[in-house]
């Protein structure tokens with residue numbers, strides 16, 4: 596991989612150990628992916644923020660980077676959700692031991708210069724650069740959304756490679772950064788009868804969960820109707836990222852490549868795999884985190900109602916502020932739900948703190964990870980179905 600003279604000097608240690616490590620990471624990645632050179636980026640999105648995912652080893656690595664002299668992110672950098680609500684972790688039952696580690700992670704990222712919100716839907720809260728811009732986003736659901744919906748160019752970065760990109764302002768010019776690699780490698784034809792009209796986050800999550808498990812390259816959807824909202828698209832992207840390594844889809848593929856079908860049987864197979872109980876003891880919304888539109892529709896559905904079950908609603912602090920200003924947050928909280936800011940719905944101790952055997956959610960990614968990380972059983976339902984049963988007139 597070609598490096599400029601300046602890049603060679605940084606690699607040799609001229610600008611200190613942290614940048615040297617970052618360039619070493621990019622060089623290794625570049626060699627692995629046959630990149631011709633590095634390319635400047637406008638935005639890095641870094642994952643590996645919840646203490647539940649990175650643990651002590653990740654925390655020590657991050658501290659080493661953050662507290663070296665002159666360490667700063669070179670480009671606009673957002674970070675994924677952490678593991679708790681920084682302002683009310685105590686009242687939500689998070690242990691002081693967990694909280695202190697989580698706060699150390701947060702202060703390390705703050706020292707490096709991240710934007711103020713912890714979110715897996717960064718495109719909701721920050722201005723998106725023009726189509727074609729190179730970015731380096733970790734968090735599979737966001738990276739797939741960036742490539743497929745926003746037409747930005749990113750590979751599915753790991754926590755470490757996105758951190759290296761944030762520190763250097765560059766990424767490797769390979770894979771989905773190149774136009775020739777952004778064409779479908781396989782088509783997925785929707786051949787549905789019973790579930791013909793896919794509608795809402797749950798349906799698109801099921802489609803994504805199947806698509807991700809079948810196609811590892813760029814997915815070419817055919818005969819796909821619907822997908823009208825940001826919320827459906829984010830559910831589709833999140834589920835694709837959960838089951839495979841694809842980093843992009845094309846909505847209406849005309850590519851003449853091998854095709855596979857998505858049938859009613861496939862739809863029902865995924866549903867049965869993810870949903871193992873009729874009812875859950877608690878409700879979890881917000882994987883990926885809620886958009887402001889979802890907060891609005893939740894507030895409409897909960898207006899004048901009381902929830903019969905515990906309900907956690909995950910969103911970024913930016914979305915929360917906006918929901919509070921518009922009055923949505925008060926309605927949601929008055930119904931008995933707890934809004935959790937800046938945390939991940941799955942990689943958080945809060946699900947264990949609920950102390951339940953089963954949860955209800957509308958998220959396929961959430962169902963997948965809550966089962967694995969917390970050992971709970973899941974009732975997968977639409978938001979409407981969940982609230983029809985759980986919300987009663989006040």
Ligand code: F3S
Pocket residue numbers: 675676715734736833881882883884909938939940941942960961964
């Ligand atoms: Fe976001 Fe966590 Fe789900 S990062 S996509 S809420 S697993």
